[in-house]
Amino acid sequence: xxxxxxxxxxxxxxxxxxxxxxxxxxxxxxxxxxxxxxxxxxxxxxxxxxxxxxxxxxxxxxxxxxxxxxxxxxxxxxxxxxxxxxxxxxxxxxxxxxxxxxxxxxxxxxxxxxxxxxxxxxxxxxxxxxxxxxxxxxxxxxxxxxxxxxxxxxxxxxxxxxxxxxxxxxxxxxxxxxxxxxxxxxxxxxxxxxxxxxxxxxxxxxxxxxxxxxxxxxxxxxxxxxxxxxxxxxxxxxxxxxxxxxxxxxxxxxxxxxxxxxxxxxxxxxxxxxxxxxxxxxxxxxxxxxxxxxxxxxxxxxxxxxxxxxxxxxxxxxxxxxxx
Amino acid sequence: xxxxxxxxxxxxxxxxxxxxxxxxxxxxxxxxxxxxxxxxxxxxxxxxxxxxxxxxxxxxxxxxxxxxxxxxxxxxxxxxxxxxxxxxxxxxxxxxxxxxxxxxxxxxxxxxxxxxxxxxxxxxxxxxxxxxxxxxxxxxxxxxxxxxxxxxxxxxxxxxxxxxxxxxxxxxxxxxxxxxxxxxxxxxxxxxxxxxxxxxxxxxxxxxxxxxxxxxxxxxxxxxxxxxxxxxxxxxxxxxxxxxxxxxxxxxxxxxxxx
Numbered sequence: 001x002x003x004x005x006x007x008x009x010x011x012x013x014x015x016x017x018x019x020x021x022x023x024x025x026x027x028x029x030x031x032x033x034x035x036x037x038x039x040x041x042x043x044x045x046x047x048x049x050x051x052x053x054x055x056x057x058x059x060x061x062x063x064x065x066x067x068x069x070x071x072x073x074x075x076x077x078x079x080x081x082x083x084x085x086x087x088x089x090x091x092x093x094x095x096x097x098x099x100x101x102x103x104x105x106x107x108x109x110x111x112x113x114x115x116x117x118x119x120x121x122x123x124x125x126x127x128x129x130x131x132x133x134x135x136x137x138x139x140x141x142x143x144x145x146x147x148x149x150x151x152x153x154x155x156x157x158x159x160x161x162x163x164x165x166x167x168x169x170x171x172x173x174x175x176x177x178x179x180x181x182x183x184x185x186x187x188x189x190x191x192x193x194x195x196x197x198x199x200x201x202x203x204x205x206x207x208x209x210x211x212x213x214x215x216x217x218x219x220x221x222x223x224x225x226x227x228x229x230x231x232x233x234x235x236x237x238x239x240x241x242x243x244x245x246x247x248x249x250x251x252x253x254x255x256x257x258x259x260x261x262x263x264x265x266x267x268x269x270x271x272x273x274x275x276x277x278x279x280x281x282x283x284x285x286x287x288x289x290x291x292x293x294x295x296x297x298x299x300x301x302x303x304x305x306x307x308x309x310x311x312x313x314x315x316x317x318x319x320x321x322x323x324x
Numbered sequence: 325x326x327x328x329x330x331x332x333x334x335x336x337x338x339x340x341x342x343x344x345x346x347x348x349x350x351x352x353x354x355x356x357x358x359x360x361x362x363x364x365x366x367x368x369x370x371x372x373x374x375x376x377x378x379x380x381x382x383x384x385x386x387x388x389x390x391x392x393x394x395x396x397x398x399x400x401x402x403x404x405x406x407x408x409x410x411x412x413x414x415x416x417x418x419x420x421x422x423x424x425x426x427x428x429x430x431x432x433x434x435x436x437x438x439x440x441x442x443x444x445x446x447x448x449x450x451x452x453x454x455x456x457x458x459x460x461x462x463x464x465x466x467x468x469x470x471x472x473x474x475x476x477x478x479x480x481x482x483x484x485x486x487x488x489x490x491x492x493x494x495x496x497x498x499x500x501x502x503x504x505x506x507x508x509x510x511x512x513x514x515x516x517x518x519x520x521x522x523x524x525x526x527x528x529x530x531x532x533x534x535x536x537x538x539x540x541x542x543x544x545x546x547x548x549x550x551x552x553x554x555x556x557x558x559x560x561x562x563x564x565x566x567x568x569x570x571x572x573x574x575x576x577x578x579x580x581x582x583x
Contacts, residue, residue: 019367019512021543021550026368026512074569081573082580123405127417240573244566251562255554259565260365266569270576307415314409315478316418317486321403322429322515 022258023067029264031061036268040079043269044276045283046292047083047232049076049211049239054265056133056299063261065129066120069209070247070256075265076211077243079273080236087233094184094230097194098237101216104195105202105242112206113249119207120254123320130303132208137300140215144293152286171223185226185234194224202242206249211239214296350532352393352525353377356508361541367512372539374434374496374506376523392436392526393496394453395506399430399488400517406475406482422475430488430514431455434495434506442529451531453524455480455491487511516541 017026035057043050051072058068087093119125176190197219201212216235220226226234251257280288357373378391403425410419433439439454448454483489488511496506508521519541524534543551553561 017366017368017512019363019365019547021547022554024513024515074565077566077569078573078576081570082576085574085577123421244569247565247569248559248562251554251565252558255558255561257554257562257565259550259561259568262565263568263572266572270572270580273576274580307417309416310411311409311416313482314416315475315482316407316409317404317479317482318407319402319404319429320423322400322517 018260018264020063020067020258020261022071022256023063023261025062027061027063027261032261032264033268035061036075036265037272037275038268040269040272040274041276041279042272042295043079044273044278045280046214046276046288046295047280048213048217048292049079050269051076051205051210051212052137052208052214052296052299054269055209056302058261059129064256065126066116066254066256067258067261069116069129069207070250070254071258071261072209072265073206073243073246073250074257074259074262075269076205076209077240077247078266079269080211080213080240080243082270082273083236084233084240087230087236090233091184092230093233093237094182094226095237096180097182097185097187097226097230098234100180100191100194101198101234101238102241103191104198105238106245107195108199108202109206109242109245109249111199112203113246113253115203116207116250117254123318129208130307132204133303134300134307136204136208137296138304139300141293141295141297141300144214144218144289145297148286148289148293152290155286184230185224187224187226189224197223198238198242202238202246205239205242206246211243213239214292349381350391350525350527351379352523352533352535353379354395354521354523354535354537356521356537356539359537359539361510361539362544363516363541363547364544365547367547369512369514370510370541372508372510374508374521374523376504376506378502378504378525380502387527389528390436390501391498391504391532392442393498393504393506394436394439394524394526395432395434395496395508396453396522396524397430397432397434397508398428398520398522399514400428400519401426402429402515403427404479406479408475408478420471420475422472424476424479427479429517430510430519431483432490432492432495432508434490434492434508436494436496436498436504438493442526444529447529451524455489486513488514510541514541516543 016029018029018032019026035054039050039054039057042053054075055068055072058072059065084093116125119128173193174189176192178191179188180191181188197216201216201219204210204215205212213235216238217231220231220235221228247257354374354376357375361370361372374395376393403423404427405421405423407418407421409416412419433453433455439448443451443453449457451457480489490509496504498504510519517540519539520536521538522534522536525532542548553564
């Protein structure tokens, strides 16, 4: 997507516009708050950060991708901090497991920001973001969809919710070196695969402006048998620290964090998440997983369409250097 | 491109524009309603009024034909890349690109009547007037294959669609035979920086006089603080963003505590 300075957002009615100092364009205040509310609602509903919805939305309304990604990381940090506080009170955060994840996550964030800056210099950042969204979201969305559809079908057949008694075979990577005992997660496993997982997700997070909760949570449940009671709190713990690191590193290395944009996103997101969380209580977990899968898949397909369909305008313009 | 010291823009509202040649008998005095457009949080673009007076010295006889005035506004120069998406198998990705250096970020040509009515193409090019001339001058590649022309045309079209390229063939109106006015529309998306306003006076297709004045678009107050912070005090700015995230997150947990 080009650095399009005549975005729909930029054309909003003057009275409701607020000027974003870093993006250097005016956007409609209510559009941004509304987007924050909507994404916050979805994130509260599913217990995910919602970055994977917000970053694409920001890009679609004309915020330059670099600024969308960098500013969004501050918003994700805020919403995951709220979540950490809530789960911490319920003693549902495994701080030791979280620290191992944060260790890998910090390295991943650092590498991700370096990669982000290199792609920005090469003028290929937009393409990288689009391709990554297509690949990551189509794959993960499809996997989630298949898994949740299977669960629902199985329940239809048996008419009862089967207690998932899969013989828990311990994967071979549990026995890798640096084995640690995580009491709260009832886990005794090597720190290496955990840190590696956190590295990969934090890398993607820094490049794509996502927290990665929808990736980390299933990975911890299925890959590491972390109990569902602590998985969200622990994943929020990891996401909070990596996104704080991403905010700081983006600020220091590319100056693309627009704090006015971040603040508006936080305002909408915080309120929306409360309503979402309330609505989410009445949702069955299998339906809930199916909906989340469809949402992730939809984002991936939306980017895929953009890649496959003949563009309205094959030409795009981007400013690479400006006299100050 | 004429480089102007920022301080000069703050000089008096009236600037006497220099004479074109020894045979100069008429000169044009142009004034802008402001020399400083301030960007605040509710900034949604600006409009500047241009007023001008054509002065004749005592010895000049009145002309039979009317005067023509062309006001050209050029924003700060920037380097832009125009990319073209092409099909690569099933997907469309950016394949070709052209870089253009020193393209004015904003450009407006306002004239009292269509340029081609009183100037022929060759003269337009030589004087560097009109949109085509400005874009041609800024092309980094000197080659002019048909392909390059397509990129150049796209540059102009995209800029035009963005409201950053304007041509108003009746953008200058004469109040009396010697007094004219015009209006410069600066969209909110036009960048921060120094804008050059050139006024050229013509009679019977001959250039009588031309001169330059300026205005600048600047951020002020909070917007300036944020921009400078992000650029110059990067660690402090980053830590502020971090602190903001944490306080918002904490505040939300207090306000909406559910247990």
